[in-house]
Amino acid sequence: MTYCVAAKLNAGLVFLSDSRTNAGLDNISTFRKMIVYEKAGDRFMVLLSAGNLSISQSVREILQIEQLKDPEGGEPITIWNAKSMFDAARVLGSAIRRVHERDGDALRKADLDFNVALVLGGQIRGEAMRLFQVYSAGNFIEATDETPYFQLGESKYGKPVLDRVLTPETPLAEAAKCVLVSMDSTIKSNLSVGLPLDLVVYEADSFKTDKIVCIDHDNPYYQMMHNNWGRKLREVFDSIEDPVWDDAHTDIPIKMPAARHDMLKKISTPHEKLI
Template sequence: MTYCVAMRLNSGLVFLSDSRTNAGVDHIGTFRKMNVFETPGDRMMVMMTAGNLSISQSVRQIIAEHTTAAGRNIWNATSMYEAAQIVGEAIRMVHDRDAETLEQFGIDFNVSMIFGGQIKGERCRLFQMYSAGNFIESHDENTYFQIGESKYGKPILDRIITPETPLDEAAKCALISMDSTLRSNISVGLPLDMLLYETDTLAVTRFVTIDEQNQYFQMIRNTWGKQLRAVFESIDDPVWNAAPDQAVNVLSTVGQKSQPLRIKPPAQFGIPAGTPAPLQTLAQDEEGNHQQH
């Protein structure tokens, strides 16, 4: 599996990808999933891939070499939208060639991509590509895209990233998002590729491959965990079975009628249903010590 995230900001673009591929628990590999199409001074485009590796590699090769019937290719496209259409056409070409054969072997045509960059004369743009070759574009209401194992790293992005976020702050957020994913899913792994693109530079100027020894990423991993623990411990425990006007942080109030959904034993088992025991509650005294009731 994989995890890739990209952000479109007022100041530029951020791209981050892992490099783990998984064909089973005994076949783990490392393949870089970030590809750069660059003509310095004219265009800088980045593509990150998730899904079937053979499909994404075929798509990449076609993108680099193919010219459409209209004479357009990734190197002379006049806009990022036109470049995204070329990527979509490459996906459909691989689908037309390989999908039926893959299906015969029980393999789905599974590929997703993030594609973004800037062509001289227009703004930075960012797209998410799907297996059918269709795509959507990032706007201010949705400033980032994720592919692969996205759920673990999403909360921090939702809380932090806006179009006004500076590039370095966005890079920090992306690395925290990746760290959360690495800790929760073994199908995502180091090394990482990170590229920061500043609007109108039209060239790659800030790129790094991050491994286990990277000083900044190790600091992120250690500090983020400690800070999360500190914030967690600073939040009060809930107060049970108390009157809201007599205590703060009340979770269960006196006289609350809520009950669990109890499943009664079937009559044929001969087990008496009995009378439910009183719910055990937990309150706190003024010093915060727990008292059993």
């Protein structure tokens, strides 16, 4: 399995992916799930992938050469000459459908699903940054101010911190920290996600970045974040008052709806405490 997350902020874009693939606890491998497409001064795009590894690798290869017919009769549209990120996402969708045409029947006969999911984000000169999630049918949706991030793969463990922290106004450094905490929470709870990680931070209107890093177990920032996050969570947990029974002294007693309280009175024994 895998976990990837990408966020679109006013200040830029943040992308993070793990690199673990496995077919069981005794068969774990490392494969990159992120690829960067850059033409300095003109466009900068990042692709994240999850799902069947053979499908995602095929899509990435075909994407380099995939073309769409220009409705205005110009040269075919590719990711390298697309005038918008929307058109680049269309080219990616076409690449997915091409792989499905080639391999779909064979996969079906082998009782395998055509399972792939991708996130494509970036900026092409002449328009604002955009972020898309692309599905296995080649269709896609775009990130909005209300939903400024996308996740792929094992999303449930890392989602709470994203929902609580990320907004379009979040600074890039803080957003990078947030997605790393999201990844760390996922790694803690799911053995199918693991280091090394690939992180890219892109500043709006730069069309390039020098903030690309591979994070392994020895990365000092990741180790500090991992240790502090666990410790701070425990401190916050310990600072919250324990629940108490109705007849005990507390500033914030636990209350129960009257009907529920009456029901418990009927089924309890004289020796039981009621809440």
